[in-house]
Amino acid sequence: MENVGSKIKLNPAASKQADRPRTGFWLVVLGAALWGADPLFRIILLREHITPTQIVLLEHVVIALFVFPVLWKHRSEMRGLKLRHIGALLFLSWGGSAIATILFTLGLTHGNLNAVLLLQKLQPIFAILMARMLLKEKLPNQFGWLLVLALGGTYLLTFGFTFPFGHLNEFVKVGSLLSLGAAALWGGSTVMGRLMVGKMEYETVTSLRFILALPLLIGITLNQGDPWQIPTGAGPLAAVSINLLGQALLPGLFSLLVYYKGLTTTKASVATLAELSFPMVGVLINWIVFNEVVTIAQACGFVLIWAALFAISRRSAA
Secondary structure: OOOHHHHOOOOHHHHHHHHHHHHHHHHHHHHHHHHHHHHHHHHHHHHOOOOHHHHHHHHHHHHHHHHHHHHHHOHHHHOOOOHHHHHHHHHHHHHHHHHHHHHHHHHHOOOOHHHHHHHHHHHHHHHHHHHHHHHOOOOOOOHHHHHHHHHHHHHHHHHOOOOOOOOHHHHOOHHHHHHHHHHHHHHHHHHHHHHHHOOOOHHHHHHHHHHOHHHHHHHHHHHHOOOOOOOOOHHHHHHHHHHHHHHHHHHHHHHHHHHHHHHOOOOHHHHHHHOOHHHHHHHHHHHHOOOOOOOHHHHHHHHHHHHHHHHHHHHHHO
């Protein structure tokens, strides 16, 4: 009698299909990690006295020039969109690209800075709740413990082994409420992005995210009425142009293309934890470029977050 086991062969197509969730997860990790490179470019623009709103507007204009041909090529995908898809796109562009950033910036000018920063780590909570309600997603085994592990690591990256609040009334203020709004919008954007990549190609979703945000950003910039202080000298103008282009293409366009590609095979509730790679890259950049030494607490945070990401990746593939 022949060995029955020798007749059993692995199906390459099935194996490839099984690897897709894991690959998509790490693409989300990579896309979010690229956001950590943003300060390298943005700091030059801020030094030239360009306001944050103007920087965001210029960034969206540059990206729109690159993605408009892509959107035109895929324009047929916009036919037959239902009302919920239009709402998701507006939430993604207006909420995720414009309003959330404004709320977070306003939050930093009101109340306790540490409270505002820590509340941003609640984004996974908002994303998980919305994913369960809107997308009916099921969570991987032991997801709750892994969520606590990842959030604990992020806390260590931000605050170390200290407790940031002296009194409760310092925590619940206008700045905290604004920060909660930003966290809800960014967490919700992950869910809306997951909804749209099931309807459109990820390139189309990326293009619409930036293009649809332009009218709102133009309106906000005009309403603020801040003067434009673009440098006129050849050297400063070249520095601003190069940094604006680099910021728009690397942590802007390219990162979101990778991010949405990964989101096509990754649950929104899982992707929002993969986005925690962003603060880790931020710590590394501060260490390497700005000479801020990584503390023991931050190193522990790295270990905790990557342990959680690795475990979630394996459970997602399973």
